[in-house]
Amino acid sequence: MDPNTNRGPEEYGEQDAPAATPTPAAGGSAAAPGGPARTVQLVSGPYLLTVNPVDGSEIEPCPPGEQPAVPGKHGPEERAELARAAAPPALPVSAGRQGALLERAEETDRLVRLLSRGRSVRVTGPSGSGRTRLLDAVATACEGLAPDGVVRLSGYRRTPTDVMYELFAAVHRAPLHRPDRGELLRLLGEIGAIVVLDDLEFGGAALDELLGATPECAFLFAATPDVAAPSPGSHLEEVPLGGIGRDACRELLAGVVGRPLTDDEAAWAADLWFESEGLPLRFVQAGALLRQRTRTGQDTFDAYAEHSDDDAAAGDGQGGTAGPLPTVAEAASPAPLIAAGLSEAARETLRFAVALGGELPHQAHLPALAQDTHADAALGALLDCGLITPAGGHYRLAATVEGQLTAAGYDDGAGERALTAAQHYAWWAGHPSVTPERAAAEADAILAAMNVLTGSRESGHPSAAVLLARTAAPAFAAALHWNAWERSLRHGAEAARIAGEVAEEAYFHHELGVLALCTGNLDRARAELEASIGLRGVLSDRRGAVAGRRALALVADRSGTFTPPAGTATPAGEEVPDARTEESASPPGGVPAALASAPAVDATAPTVVTHAVTGGGKNAGRGGTRTGGRKAVVLGARRNLVAAAAGALLVAVLGTVVTLGAVSGNDNGTGGKVKTEQSAEPGKDGDGLPADQPGTDSTRTGQGSRPGTGGPGSATPGTGGQPTGTPAPSTGATDPTTGRPTDGSTDPTDPTTRPTDPTTRPTGTGTGTGRPTDKPTDKPTDKPTDKPTDKPTDKPTDKPTDKPTSQEPTGTTGNPAPSSANGSSSAATTTSGGTGGGTDV
Numbered sequence: 001m002d003p004n005t006n007r008g009p010e011e012y013g014e015q016d017a018p019a020a021t022p023t024p025a026a027g028g029s030a031a032a033p034g035g036p037a038r039t040v041q042l043v044s045g046p047y048l049l050t051v052n053p054v055d056g057s058e059i060e061p062c063p064p065g066e067q068p069a070v071p072g073k074h075g076p077e078e079r080a081e082l083a084r085a086a087a088p089p090a091l092p093v094s095a096g097r098q099g100a101l102l103e104r105a106e107e108t109d110r111l112v113r114l115l116s117r118g119r120s121v122r123v124t125g126p127s128g129s130g131r132t133r134l135l136d137a138v139a140t141a142c143e144g145l146a147p148d149g150v151v152r153l154s155g156y157r158r159t160p161t162d163v164m165y166e167l168f169a170a171v172h173r174a175p176l177h178r179p180d181r182g183e184l185l186r187l188l189g190e191i192g193a194i195v196v197l198d199d200l201e202f203g204g205a206a207l208d209e210l211l212g213a214t215p216e217c218a219f220l221f222a223a224t225p226d227v228a229a230p231s232p233g234s235h236l237e238e239v240p241l242g243g244i245g246r247d248a249c250r251e252l253l254a255g256v257v258g259r260p261l262t263d264d265e266a267a268w269a270a271d272l273w274f275e276s277e278g279l280p281l282r283f284v285q286a287g288a289l290l291r292q293r294t295r296t297g298q299d300t301f302d303a304y305a306e307h308s309d310d311d312a313a314a315g316d317g318q319g320g321t322a323g324p325l326p327t328v329a330e331a332a333s334p335a336p337l338i339a340a341g342l343s344e345a346a347r348e349t350l351r352f353a354v355a356l357g358g359e360l361p362h363q364a365h366l367p368a369l370a371q372d373t374h375a376d377a378a379l380g381a382l383l384d385c386g387l388i389t390p391a392g393g394h395y396r397l398a399a400t401v402e403g404q405l406t407a408a409g410y411d412d413g414a415g416e417r418a419l420t421a422a423q424h425y426a427w428w429a430g431h432p433s434v435t436p437e438r439a440a441a442e443a444d445a446i447l448a449a450m451n452v453l454t455g456s457r458e459s460g461h462p463s464a465a466v467l468l469a470r471t472a473a474p475a476f477a478a479a480l481h482w483n484a485w486e487r488s489l490r491h492g493a494e495a496a497r498i499a500g501e502v503a504e505e506a507y508f509h510h511e512l513g514v515l516a517l518c519t520g521n522l523d524r525a526r527a528e529l530e531a532s533i534g535l536r537g538v539l540s541d542r543r544g545a546v547a548g549r550r551a552l553a554l555v556a557d558r559s560g561t562f563t564p565p566a567g568t569a570t571p572a573g574e575e576v577p578d579a580r581t582e583e584s585a586s587p588p589g590g591v592p593a594a595l596a597s598a599p600a601v602d603a604t605a606p607t608v609v610t611h612a613v614t615g616g617g618k619n620a621g622r623g624g625t626r627t628g629g630r631k632a633v634v635l636g637a638r639r640n641l642v643a644a645a646a647g648a649l650l651v652a653v654l655g656t657v658v659t660l661g662a663v664s665g666n667d668n669g670t671g672g673k674v675k676t677e678q679s680a681e682p683g684k685d686g687d688g689l690p691a692d693q694p695g696t697d698s699t700r701t702g703q704g705s706r707p708g709t710g711g712p713g714s715a716t717p718g719t720g721g722q723p724t725g726t727p728a729p730s731t732g733a734t735d736p737t738t739g740r741p742t743d744g745s746t747d748p749t750d751p752t753t754r755p756t757d758p759t760t761r762p763t764g765t766g767t768g769t770g771r772p773t774d775k776p777t778d779k780p781t782d783k784p785t786d787k788p789t790d791k792p793t794d795k796p797t798d799k800p801t802d803k804p805t806s807q808e809p810t811g812t813t814g815n816p817a818p819s820s821a822n823g824s825s826s827a828a829t830t831t832s833g834g835t836g837g838g839t840d841v
Contacts, residue, residue, distance in 0.1 A: 079170070089362070107134060150195075200227060204231055243279050275331070281386055289338060339387070349378040350397075351417060362442060419461060429471045429472045466504050469491050482515065509529070
């Protein structure tokens with residue numbers, strides 16, 4: 001069904017509503033169909049929430065000028081108007097249904113006395129025992145007993161938090177304002193009212209939470225026996241409610257039929273009373289069966305002509321029937337028999353109710369759904385027959401009726417009817433003439449349609465659920481019906497996942513994150529927003545991702561920590577907290593080893609500078625992302641350029657130091673030997689000691705480097721711990737003048753490569769590849785010295801030696817080097833020992 005082919009939107013709201021477009025909600029704009037989407041601004045605790053149906057709701061700290069004033073309380077006239085608006089629509093019923101309660105006077109007086117003393121009471125009775133009628137009578141009798149009057153609420157599918165916010169809205173005048181938890185409890189503590197709550201669905205600690213938040217209120221609860229009992233410390237009075245007596249049942253049946261009962265009908269009523277345990281609803285349904293039996297006439301029952309004139313006259317006074325009465329089994333499951341005697345529009349309404357899980361749409365929607373212009377009168381007939389019952393502001397199928405109709409085949413085509421209802425509600429809820437409050441009044445039927453379509457795997461059903469949730473969720477949020485808002489978002493996210501609509505799934509996750517932030521659940525808000533940002537990043541949805549990052553930043557602000565979303569990078573120009581502190585801090589160990597072993601960076605590529613801070617430093621306790629005890633900080637573009645220049649200067653300084661040492665020569669000693677306290681590098685065998693092994697350095701022996709000898713120009717290891725043919729790892733450092741790598745990882749055919757890489761340890765492993773050590777070298781001096789230092793440090797890894805030693809087997813005695821021209825000793829004197837001999841200063 002295409003809802004656009006039906007009548008105007010005024011047909012689907014209140015029947016007495018004007019046909020003109022109503023004034024939009026505050027902050028919104030009533031747009032024509034296809035025009036700009038309406039947005040609504042409301043205050044939720046410390047936040048200003050802008051409900052945006054397009055890109056997702058935006059949330060920010062509420063500016064001082066936007067904070068609402070202290071809400072005032074409604075007057076008696078306003079409370080009465082709100083009570084009429086929250087009640088289910090009035091429907092015509094028979095005179096017998098409108099009569100006084102039977103055998104409930106004692107319970108009514110007792111409840112009024114307890115409530116007038118400020119005591120809270122829970123009435124417990126099975127479905128069909130007349131709990132709602134009893135609560136109506138008590139509420140009428142208690143008018144004027146409390147300062148804030150009598151407040152009627154529904155517990156149908158409500159949590160304690162939902163009940164508290166609905167009580168706040170029923171007493172206080174606070175449009176588009178939802179206070180936070182602390183403010184809510186303060187305002188509830190000032191309410192003094194008699195609260196009548198039907199269809200209670202929670203007990204125990206949840207009920208204690210509600211009672212503790214409203215110390216000045218007296219509650220009258222109504223619940224079924226399967227609801228959890230109150231805790232022993234709640235001090236609730238328990239009033240059980242059972243069936244009524246045999247005579248009262250017979251009187252009720254006669255009132256529903258509208259005539260005195262015959263002897264056979266009285267006997268049948270006695271059997272029904274025994275079987276039903278005196279539940280009033282069963283006798284309302286039995287009266288509907290008797291009325292249909294009277295109307296059937298000769299097609300079903302014996303004709304009156306078979307009787308004498310006197311008997312016929314007597315029969316006319318008693319209903320004019322003499323046929324068989326329904327059996328007790330038929331009276332125990334009367335819904336199919338009653339439905340068979342109703343109009344086709346009423347039966348179609350029952351089929352829609354079965355398809356929606358027992359929920360009935362408002363009577364103004366029935367003509368469009370049932371395709372019958374007179375279908376709006378069906379609800380009155382169903383209520384008169386006892387097939388439906390009030391539930392909050394709408395109607396639903398009475399107890400056991402849904403199961404009876406399902407067994408009779410009323411669920412055939414349920415999926416298609418749910419699809420029809422979803423398409424209709426999606427059009428209706430998105431029309432600019434429908435206010436959020438009117439959409440929220442249909443929340444149960446809308447959510448039921450979503451639930452059915454989300455669980456269906458038929459083609460098009462999940463997509464219809466996505467469309468309905470996308471349209472109705474913003475209306476529920478603007479109406480402050482946040483239980484329905486959350487349920488619709490979860491249905492929409494699941495349906496979008498099934499339908500493969502990634503953009504819609506991202507929207508629902510964003511809204512769930514905003515809702516969790518409003519309710520104070522920061523962990524859930526972070527998870528939902530990160531999921532939304534990830535999905536929108538895949539779709540390249542920049543506007544949506546920006547809205548998600550803003551909300552995520554607010555989550556980080558409220559939680560006191562800042563953690564970039566997993567899998568995302570901070571955009572250039574944006575700073576991570578403590579970035580300036582980390583930038584100004586010098587590395588405690590000089591140049592990090594990770595910087596020396598990094599691959600070569602293209603000069604044309606964007607530069608990302610990372611400061612590695614060890615875990616034991618002064619910044620170890622700060623928040624941020626750490627790997628191996630280090631904290632990576634991504635800097636802005638401008639600081640990247642400064643850091644890159646500083647790195648180039650550092651390379652030049654180290655290169656100058658090593659070059660001067662190489663030119664000065666080694667006059668009085670041989671190449672450095674391995675000290676006895678040094679050990680092999682992690683992951684290497686015994687041959688991989690971190691010291692230069694004597695080899696075939698062409699600067700010492702006059703031999704050129706050949707592949708396989710382990711010389712500086714060799715691309716293949718010599719006698720080191722790596723297999724032959726494995727290329728030497730590159731440190732990523734480049735010569736600032738030539739741009740060539742200077743770490744010994746050059747092409748094997750290049751004989752001009754000089755082993756002057758400032759970031760490699762000249763006393764590397766016996767491979768001659770200049771592999772860096774695991775530890776970073778010491779911080780270089782500010783200025784290069786004119787000549788090498790007189791004495792090397794104790795460890796050969798602190799500073800590079802003057803020149804790479806020639807490659808010799810580990811442990812052999814080194815030959816003394818020729819003296820310098822001036823005869824001075826400008827290098828360390830090396831005393832050779834046996835295998836593993838060290839360098840003595």
